[in-house]
Amino acid sequence: MKLVLAETKLIKEPITIINDLVNEAKFKVKKDSIEMIAMDPANVAMVVFRLLSSSFVEYTVKEDTVISLNLNNLKQVLRRIKANDNLVLELAENKLKITLQGNTVRTFYLPLIDLEEKEQKVPELKFKTVIKCPSGMLNDAIEDVEIIAESVSFQAEEKKFIVSASGDSSKATVEIKPEENVSIKAEEKVKSKYSIEYLKKMIQGSKIASTVEISFNKDYPLKLEYKELDKIQMMFILAPRIEND
Numbered sequence: 001m002k003l004v005l006a007e008t009k010l011i012k013e014p015i016t017i018i019n020d021l022v023n024e025a026k027f028k029v030k031k032d033s034i035e036m037i038a039m040d041p042a043n044v045a046m047v048v049f050r051l052l053s054s055s056f057v058e059y060t061v062k063e064d065t066v067i068s069l070n071l072n073n074l075k076q077v078l079r080r081i082k083a084n085d086n087l088v089l090e091l092a093e094n095k096l097k098i099t100l101q102g103n104t105v106r107t108f109y110l111p112l113i114d115l116e117e118k119e120q121k122v123p124e125l126k127f128k129t130v131i132k133c134p135s136g137m138l139n140d141a142i143e144d145v146e147i148i149a150e151s152v153s154f155q156a157e158e159k160k161f162i163v164s165a166s167g168d169s170s171k172a173t174v175e176i177k178p179e180e181n182v183s184i185k186a187e188e189k190v191k192s193k194y195s196i197e198y199l200k201k202m203i204q205g206s207k208i209a210s211t212v213e214i215s216f217n218k219d220y221p222l223k224l225e226y227k228e229l230d231k232i233q234m235m236f237i238l239a240p241r242i243e244n245d
Helices: 009-019 071-078 135-145 196-207
Strands: 002-005 024-029 033-039 045-052 058-060 065-070 086-092 095-101 105-111 129-134 151-157 160-166 171-176 183-186 190-195 211-216 222-228 232-238
Touching: 009 045, 009 071, 009 196, 009 232, 045 196, 065 071, 065 105, 071 095, 071 105, 129 135, 135 160, 135 171, 135 196, 135 211, 151 183, 151 196, 151 211, 160 183, 190 196, 196 211, 196 222, 196 232
Parallel strands: none
Antiparallel strands: 002 058, 002 086, 024 033, 024 065, 033 045, 045 232, 086 095, 095 105, 129 183, 129 211, 151 160, 151 190, 160 171, 211 222, 222 232
């Protein structure tokens, strides 16, 4: 295989984000895309990453290949990318050969690891609530309410999406309404609570896409999806915090 990527942020940013959730990951290099599905060690969050072949300057894959890597090692190499570099990925001697081509040519070899884990599958989820908004708008809402508590409530009803948090005697609420770049689809009034610690890692997806799709139900997993058409998709699934009132 030989993969050449000019828009290097499409791999540099996702790997940094994924590494906040998992330390090792298995990548499937297919004829049309690179795909990865991983679950965090606590089984609270799942991350799905897909980088399409159309993102690459050159994409030569003769057969489907599985590559398992230590993400921290990969992240350290990708940090060395300079603005005008091309990134070249190849396999050589049971290692991932990473070449950064710019004013100089720098080459790194990372060992492939044996990752003994069961095949992860994306769960089939059905949502009654779907919100699309600028990814920065969700980031701001999470940052506003995180000063109050460690968990956040998402609430939706017709023409209204509310992000809120409550502490011992404090409360913060952010209300988002439909506008030109915000759509809210809510079949009924629903509310669910999620961990801010995990959400802060997931909303880093804003670095790769300007829009986020937020899907949830009452006491049901949350799905956040970031994508750029014909380039990249990052999706996160987060288990709810269910508390007895």
